[in-house]
Amino acid sequence: MEHTTKTTLSQTKVPSPTPFLPIKGAIFDLDGVLTDTSELHYLAWKKLANDEKISFTQKDNESLRGIPRRESLLLILKDKKASESEIEEMMERKNNYYINSISTLTKKDLLPGARDFLVNLRAIGIKIAIGSASKNARTVIEKLDITDLLDAIADGSSVKNQKPAPDLFLYAAKLIETPPSQCVVFEDAAAGIESAIAGGMWAIGIGPKSRLERAHVVFQDLAELSVKKMNESLTRVT
Structure with missing residues (x-):
């Protein structure tokens, strides 16, 4: 399995946004797709916010979905001023809170249907990668015991420019x-x-349609998705 721990792309030329079939590669976000550590992230950010006497709610946490750590912290701080060294320290503190919480993760924390779907994709020769903004992605993947089902991991340390x-x-x-x-x-x-x-690329949303309006197709979770259903739904889009 290939991976990297350093920035390799800083400026990317965007290709023509015209995906086509057949699918040869599948790239999965980690949190919210294969597992759900959003509550653990929320509790870690909440603890940091409490430390700093900043109001932070579950609703605030929703706005951080898919956003890298630094940008998330700046959103939480709002108008509160902080030096670069203070920002670095707070990011490290939040990360330590989070790492302590994921120490209890096991393969039982894979979301329903996730393992079967990964296995079925590999069975027909589709290559699989993780594309996660988290710098803790490898730790989570090891805890979930899915390393052997992946061909590559791209995480928060892989590129300079993060999602979107x-x-x-x-x-x-x-x-x-x-x-x-x-x-x-x-x-x-x-x-x-x-x-x-x-x-x-093709974009399949996992979750509520109201949050994923721009996706080509949307499924509530991987449990309702099969390789056949994936191909049929994308064929209808074309």
């Missing part, structure tokens, strides 16, 4: 040596859907 820029997914496609136009991205966040479309 297309760089992360384009890098994932490069790792699995698959044309972006024949990749499908599975995302639960609007920023991720925009990223996939900007990269010229």
Whole structure:
């Protein structure tokens, strides 16, 4: 399995946004698609906000979906001024809170249908990558025991420009040596859907349609999705 821990793309030329079939590569966001650690992220941000005496609610947390750590922190801080060193310290503190919480994750924390869908994709020769903005993606993947089902991992350390820029997914496609136009991205966040479309890929939303209006097709979760249903739904789009 290929992976990287350093920035490799800083400026990306966006290809023509015209995906086509057949699908040869599948790129999955991690949180909200294969597992759900959103509550753990919320509790970590909430603890930090409490430390800093900042109001932070579940509704506020929803606006952080798919957003990298630094941008999330700046949204939480709002108008509160902080030096660069203070920002770095707060990001590290939040990350430590989160890492402590994910230590209890196991393969039982995979969302319904996730493992079966990954297995079925591999069975027909579709290459699989993770495209997650999280810098803790590898730790979560190991805890979920799905490393052997993946061909590559692109995470928050892989590229400079994060979602909604297309760089992360384009890098994932490069790792699995698959044309972006024949990749499908599975995302639960609007920023991720925009990223996939900007990269010229198919975008399948996982979650409520109200949040994923720009996706080519939307499913509530992977449990209701099969390879056949995926292909049929994308064929109807074309």
